[in-house]
Amino acid sequence: MRIELVQQQTLKLNMTQELQQAISLLQYSSDDLLSYVQELTMENPLIEVRENDYSPFRQKPSSSTKQSFIENTLREKTGLREHLRQQLIDFSLNKNDRACLELLIQAIDSNGYVKDSLTDLASVLGVSEELLESKLYFLQSLEPAGIGARSLQECILLQLRRLPIRNELAEIMISEHFRPFAEKSWKELSKKLNVKIGEIQEIHDLVKQLEPRPGLKYEADDCTYVKPDMTIKQINGDWRILYNDELIPQLLISEPIECSGPFSLDEEAQSYYSKKLTQGKWLQRAIEQRKETMINVMKVIIQKQQDFFIHGKSHLRPLTLKEVADILNIHESTVSRTVKDKFIQTPHGLVMMKTFFTNKVAEDNGEISSASVKMKLKKLIDSENKKKPLSDQKIANELKTLYDIGISRRTVTKYREQLNIPTSAIRKEY
Known part of the structure; x- marks a missing residue:
């Protein structure tokens, strides 16, 4: 074995700290960049921020009708929970009741659901599960209807029970036959309950008018406004x-x-x-x-x-x-x-x-994008006969006939699922 000392010249890129930070800065959203700058101004006495009416660093609200993005963001995070707390003011509650209700309010997610198990929540306060469940029923009586549900089934049922004119068949359908109803196994349900399919369709139309995520509108009111870059x-x-x-x-x-x-x-x-x-x-x-x-x-x-x-x-x-x-x-x-x-x-x-940025659907389709195909696919489904909805194969055939877009049935299925559109069997109305 021979050992030699060899001098070799190579080209190597060293990532300095400044270069790494510059790369990070490029991918920051405007909100992230503001937070980053704010952190630096706290630790670097030489950096000052020139304030204007829209500056996120202003300590007092601007007299302008426009408000800062950060102020909107802060307000958005407390909308739903504050709405529920305000309703509790009218009730005479003891200290233990308030503690249970506050815990449940904290456990509610942005959709309005309580996803944590009552057993785990009860152990936090050291109370019985039965007591906490009774307070959950109280919380479910507040506005909006459906709040505090533990599942979609319970959420819909809570809203049905609040209707001015209650529909007994609809309540039975949701409470006892929710799965076959949701999967549209309506012929079996029709025989089992001795009702017409048309009646089940009416219940389906009623349920579609309800809110599957009752808490979302309280979160969305303030956060849907986004300032463009x-x-x-x-x-x-x-x-x-x-x-x-x-x-x-x-x-x-x-x-x-x-x-x-x-x-x-x-x-x-x-x-x-x-x-x-x-x-x-x-x-x-x-x-x-x-x-x-x-x-x-x-x-x-x-x-x-x-x-x-x-x-x-x-x-x-x-x-x-x-x-x-x-x-x-x-x-x-x-x-x-x-x-x-x-x-x-x-x-x-x-x-x-x-x-x-969107990819080509297929090489033989020239300059057509997947986004464009998805929009045409959705348009076909929106205009279909709901009593005879189009199967994925028929959609593929229609795309070829109407737009000269040649894609397979499997591609149609993939795009339909990406658009959160259910199968033809579930889309069918009676």
């Missing part, structure tokens, strides 16, 4: 990108004042302020680079997806991350980070930036 408008025939600078704080970096004489900074203090100054300037550059990258990617998207901006989502064409990356001469992962959790206001509504 960019807005796309057509001005004088050209598509313009309006970047929403209101979402991102304007930073001011204060350089430390040099002192002389007995008040001059020692070497350790100078080193500290030098590092903080570098960090502040890097943050300014990184935020500006994030903005520039987002705009550049959006320009390519507009160029490639002209039909979408003119006609809507059904005209999306196939577009990959690699295509955009090659045009901008950047890495594919950079494009992926850029579009992550970003929202765009378009003439056809608010969409996520990643919506513009």
Whole structure:
């Protein structure tokens, strides 16, 4: 064995801490970026935030009718639980009752369900399961109807029992025959209960009017409004990108004042302020680079997806991350980070930036995208005869006949499931 000393030159990319942070910054949503900047301002005395009427760092609410995104977010998280607590004010409850009800309110999820077992919850307070269950029944009597249910079956039943005119057959159907009713095994139910299928259909129509997630509207009222990162408008025939600078704080970096004489900074203090100054300037550059990258990617998207901006989502064409990356001469992962959790206001509504990227359905279908096929598929199902709904094979045949889109039955099934559309047997109405 021979040992030699060999000198070799290699090219290697070292990921500095600044580069790693810049990459992280690119994939942050506006909300995450605000939180990150807020953390840095707490630990870096040289970073200041230039406040305006929309600044998320303002301590007092703005006199403007617009309110900050963070204020909306904070209010959204307490909507449902506060609504339930306010209803308890009218009742004379002892300390033990209030403790049980507060525990149950805390256990309610955003849909309005209690998913934790009563056994586990009772052990937290050291009370009997029977006592906690009696308080759950009390909670279920509050608004909205269906709140505090432990399953979809119980949620629907609670709402049926609150109807001004109660439907006894519907209550029996849900409480005792929920599974075959939901799976539309109606012929068996018709024979078993000695009722007509038309009556079961009427119950089905009634249940469809109820709310399967009664708590959701209290959460959604405040959080459905999302401020877009960019807005796309057509001005004088050209598509313009309006970047929403209101979402991102304007930073001011204060350089430390040099002192002389007995008040001059020692070497350790100078080193500290030098590092903080570098960090502040890097943050300014990184935020500006994030903005520039987002705009550049959006320009390519507009160029490639002209039909979408003119006609809507059904005209999306196939577009990959690699295509955009090659045009901008950047890495594919950079494009992926850029579009992550970003929202765009378009003439056809608010969409996520990643919506513009969709694959081809099949090579022989040319420039048609999977998103476009899904919309056409949904349109066919929405307009079908509900008494004779289309099977997946018939949908595939209709797509070929009407739109010259040749996809297999299995692909139709996959797209239908992705759209959360049930099978033809469940869609059937009598």
